[in-house]
Amino acid sequence: MEGMAIRLQGLRKSFGETTAVAGVDLEIRDGEFFSMLGPSGSGKTTVLRMIAGFEAPSGGRIELAGQEVTGLAPFERDVHTVFQDYALFPHMTVEQNVAYGLKVRKVPKAERLVRARKALAEVRLEGFGKRRPSQLSGGQRQRVALARALVGRPRVLLLDEPLGALDLKLREQMQVELKALQREVGITFVFVTHDQEEALTMSDRIAVFHQGRIEQVGTPAEVYERPATPFVASFVGTSNLLEGESAHRIVGTPGTYSIRPEKIRVLKESAEADQPEHATAVGTVAEVVYLGDATRFLVDLDAGGRLTALQQNLETSSEDVAAYRGTRVRLQWHRRHAVAVPVPD
Amino acid sequence: MALITRTAGALHRRPRLRLTLLLTAPLLWLAVLYLGSLSVLFVSAFWTTNSFTSEVVKVWSTDNFHELFTVPVFRQVILRSIGVALAVTALCAVIAFPLAFYTARVAKPKWRPLLVVAILTPLWASYLVKVYAWRLILSEGGLADWMLKPFGLGGPGYGLTAAVLTLTYLWLPYMILPIHTALEQLPANLLDASADLGAKGWRTFRSVVLPMVLPSVAAGSVFTFSLSLGDYITVQIVGGKTQLIGNLVYSNIELNLPMAAALGTVPVVVIVLYLLAMRRTGALSSL
Structure with a gap:
């Protein structure tokens, strides 16, 4: 029924x-x-x-x-x-x-x-x-x-x-x-x-x-x-938007994209993308927030804009993550997790 | 400056001394003047009077109280006084409830303080002026007669009814105010909840509004009841030949002080009983 x-x-x-x-x-x-x-x-x-x-x-x-x-x-x-x-x-x-x-x-x-x-x-x-x-x-x-x-x-x-x-x-x-x-x-x-x-x-x-x-x-x-x-x-969830010019450069097509922080992995700058369906962007860690079960990285992208990435603290301690502040990193996510968000006029 | 600081500090460390200083004067006032005079009243009620000289004879006797309950006039007056107090209280409650409902829940919020002031205004006028105004209203060919004439009726004239009407007018604000406050504080959510559960207006009034406001009605009634029971001037001015306890006390003070004291004990006892009855409704905690 x-x-x-x-x-x-x-x-x-x-x-x-x-x-x-x-x-x-x-x-x-x-x-x-x-x-x-x-x-x-x-x-x-x-x-x-x-x-x-x-x-x-x-x-x-x-x-x-x-x-x-x-x-x-x-x-x-x-x-x-x-x-x-x-x-x-x-x-x-x-x-x-x-x-x-x-x-x-x-x-x-x-x-x-x-x-x-x-x-x-x-x-x-x-x-x-x-x-x-x-x-x-x-x-x-x-x-x-x-x-x-x-x-x-x-x-x-x-x-x-x-x-x-x-x-x-x-x-x-x-x-x-x-x-x-x-x-x-x-x-x-x-x-x-x-x-x-x-x-x-x-x-x-x-x-x-x-x-x-x-x-x-x-x-x-x-x-x-x-x-x-x-x-x-x-x-709903943490705001994580790629907009304007930087979105165009990173994703390849213009628009506004939402990427959930837990979908983004934090890698070394020198790392290569694992697979062709992965997108990456390099930047500098502006802030590290230790949450206990996870750590939040705020990364200023070279292409412009800022993304938040959430990493489970599998083996890291609060001292480890503090060392990330100011370092260069590469962010990586699966292309389907960058969701195009229609912007109302 | 240093002395003040030191004294304040000393007081701060001695809470009992602080309390003593705070309460000594008012407690003395209460004990000596209030309770003292009450006990003198009560004790003198057991004395008697020399019927030739009207002088008080300090001999212990319960004759006065015996008379209160056996002499028909006394019994009648006591019952009449209680009846008047109850009638005034009931009338006040019946008139006050819709008025308070209007001022607290129907009127626009910006008008409410003004309406409350309007209710209080009569309390600022002299008691005697108001009672004499009623004497005029109720006089033969007065306002009451004139207004009722088109209906083929006349005003009540001076008498028991006039006394009840005038007392109702006098004490009405004391009943409106507590009911107004209670209605104003009644959470709107409770009315919504009642309707939500299927209750129509009348049911919500009976099952939610009335029980929640009743303690305040009882609180107001404590005022209207005791004020009416103690009044003897209104009844002299508009009551015609009607006598209440207060009038008997007044007329006995010169001739038979112990009898007046015995009569004066009656309203005290009645009011204590009334307060005990009202306490059960939770009225005293809402004062």
């Missing part, structure tokens, strides 16, 4: 003079883990709020499962939201919070309780039902918010930067759990984030937002390996 969970057509939103969303067309499939990635102010959260029904679009159309819902109130849509700051009701217990949606929908009390407990078990919070949200840690509140949104088994779950308030360790753990949970319940997840790593690790597909528009939609690998615009190339 390959239905469409969400279809957006020409969606726009202005707040007074400012345009938050400037025409968004998007289709999200049933059962997909879909991320909306972009910097703050790129319009991703506004799109999410319009799907939920909290904001009325200034133009365009929203469909949920083939039904137009553009003008409907939030309580008329089969979507639930996990809010950035969780928005748990402070005067209710955890169990009451989770059961709230069922109570509103007039599910009998006994069934409500059973389903709330089951939802709490799904997010590994058994036995926390009688507590108040104020007695929980940030990670636990996050799980309550998830359980509350999932218990009614909506068609679509909207998540508005739900991991933003958690510390790094907890965030990485929640990323894995969230993905597993989504696979288990099979509900379409629409996940808003500004963290490209988060989007890459969790999503089936990603839409990259920039200035109220979508720059690219694709799988994590597509977005990362074949960025469609210079913005995507720089926002």
Whole structure:
């Protein structure tokens, strides 16, 4: 069954003079883990709020499962939201919070309780039902918010930067759990984030937002390996662009090219290219950054421009890499990893 | 300069001395003037009066309290006073809620501070001026009569209703302010979350807004209730022949001071009980 969970057509939103969303067309499939990635102010959260029904679009159309819902109130849509700051009701217990949606929908009390407990078990919070949200840690509140949104088994779950308030360790753990949970319940997840790593690790597909528009939609690998615009190339992963005259000289044809740092090998200047499909460029190491597991080399090319290369620290130590500073090197990469990036006019 | 530094340093090293210096004066004030006079009131309530000379006889007796509960007039007045305080509180809550909802959530944010000032303005006017204004409004052929005339009705005239109306007007700001603050601080996200989970407006109001604002209503009611219970001037001016506890205290002060003291104990006890009841709602922590 390959239905469409969400279809957006020409969606726009202005707040007074400012345009938050400037025409968004998007289709999200049933059962997909879909991320909306972009910097703050790129319009991703506004799109999410319009799907939920909290904001009325200034133009365009929203469909949920083939039904137009553009003008409907939030309580008329089969979507639930996990809010950035969780928005748990402070005067209710955890169990009451989770059961709230069922109570509103007039599910009998006994069934409500059973389903709330089951939802709490799904997010590994058994036995926390009688507590108040104020007695929980940030990670636990996050799980309550998830359980509350999932218990009614909506068609679509909207998540508005739900991991933003958690510390790094907890965030990485929640990323894995969230993905597993989504696979288990099979509900379409629409996940808003500004963290490209988060989007890459969790999503089936990603839409990259920039200035109220979508720059690219694709799988994590597509977005990362074949960025469609210079913005995507720089926002997802480290910006590494060859432009203008130096691009022409090194690649052979004019244009703008994106090369991911980990695709570039750092060789001695005297080294020859291994194979004909390899391209090389010589330059001077301007800076060396030791990252622990890897080292980042910033190389000023003789042909002009600067490239970043990332090397795994297989045998090197931080003292070894420091010696590279100021030395002459040859950078080498496979020609197919220099991806032509169309520059919008 | 050096002396100041040295003194400051000495104080810094002696937190207990610091606290003593800070609190001695206010604690003395509280203990001697406030608690002291309260205990004098309470103790003198157990004395009696020579009924010929009106002189206080310092003989221990519970007669005064016995009278409070057995003499019908006293009982009536006490119940009436509590009834007035409750009615004023209920009226204030009913009027204040929509007003506060408007000032805190509906009105444009730039108008809100102005509206709050407008609510507070009556508190700056003299109490007596406001009560006499109400006396004029409620007088025969006054504003109330004139406005109700087209509907074939008349104003309430002076009496219990007039007293309740005037007291409601007087204490309304004390109820609006805490509710306004609570509504203003209510996170918009919670309202979104409620709608998101399927709740329509009325349900969200009942299940989210009201329970979260209720402690503040209770906090406001502490003001309206105790202020109403202690008032005796308003009722003299617009209450006609109506008597409340305060009036009985006032009329007994010359003739029977211990009785006045016993009567004066009643609102203190009632308010303590009221505070205990309100504490359960969490009102005191939202003051």
